[in-house]
Amino acid sequence: MARPSLEFWYEFASTYSYLSAMRIEALAEAAGVEIRWRPFLLGPIFAAQGWTTSPFNLYPAKGRYMWRDMQREAARLGLPCRQPDPFPQNGLLAARVALLGADHPWGPTFTKAVYRAEFGEGRPISDPATIRTVLADLGLDAEAILLRAGEEANKAALKARTEEAMARGIFGAPTFIAPDGEMFWGNDRLERALEWAARPEQGVPDAATA
């Protein structure tokens, strides 16, 4: 049997994706599950349902709560939490770079560094200068990577990835998908998603359902 795996779909503007990105590797290691990093864009999915910005801005009471909840959850996990201004940041360039690195060891490292800059330090990841600095600080060849990230093939690949997300019913981030297609949404479901991926044969008793 192949080693269990789990797809981790994330968007750089998503606050709760930050929490998942920072803790998924240790949990996956403990569960014996391999993570497939899947950067994508929520913007086109939100736009398709008529949203022009983050739901946390569209619904202010929910937004105020979310930032308080983030503060509590980050503290619980020992992570810094700072709101970037403006929120949400445009994560397009970061996602292109992350997609380029998704199957290399530097991809997840870059992803975590971007999230830490954005939600740990409140830095503007929409700004290419921030992305360049993040890459350079990791000892990577920033210019070469940014050049390749901006090539048509990579841009098209991110577009296709985002279309795949919509086609598979993804409506928010983070989202976790097991090899059998089982989907879990939200940082609060990370543990259950890993458990499912590690033991897909368990399933869910559904005798009680309609």
Added chain:
Amino acid sequence: MARPSLEFWYEFASTYSYLSAMRIEALAEAAGVEIRWRPFLLGPIFAAQGWTTSPFNLYPAKGRYMWRDMQREAARLGLPCRQPDPFPQNGLLAARVALLGADHPWGPTFTKAVYRAEFGEGRPISDPATIRTVLADLGLDAEAILLRAGEEANKAALKARTEEAMARGIFGAPTFIAPDGEMFWGNDRLERALEWAARPEQGVPDAATA
């Protein structure tokens, strides 16, 4: 010092409120926290932000996911799960009755029985006949309770309760509020809300935040 308490705000159309209602008493007992049952209506709050029905209907991908997640979570908790038709059910009458009983032992009992009928058995709680049957099955005087539930004073009290919810920033259900005003949203936060209510002096380290 007064015994720790926690407000439990719930709406009868809310699926995740069902899960919280069924497990809150045992968890609160273990935590040494007294629960204040707070039935209210989400409809006016949703309407104020332009929603005409449940967000799970407005956003079908999210709705499909929610029912699958409910099936998994209910199974994990050993609870039956069945979708009432139509969804959402109108919980106005049930909320009026629950409000009447909120400070009596029969109120929580009635609340749990309504949720079980609605999301455990898929019965139409919008139908006054269902509410009457639920009351009678609990050995309560259904006619007398329904009469009092429909009196102007009780109707006004539910309206005021709902306005209070909106004024306090409640945007969904279930919502838990500690005596110091700390708010927690969602069945996934029930444990943390109880922990907070039991030890409010703990607070959240926020040195890392903006």
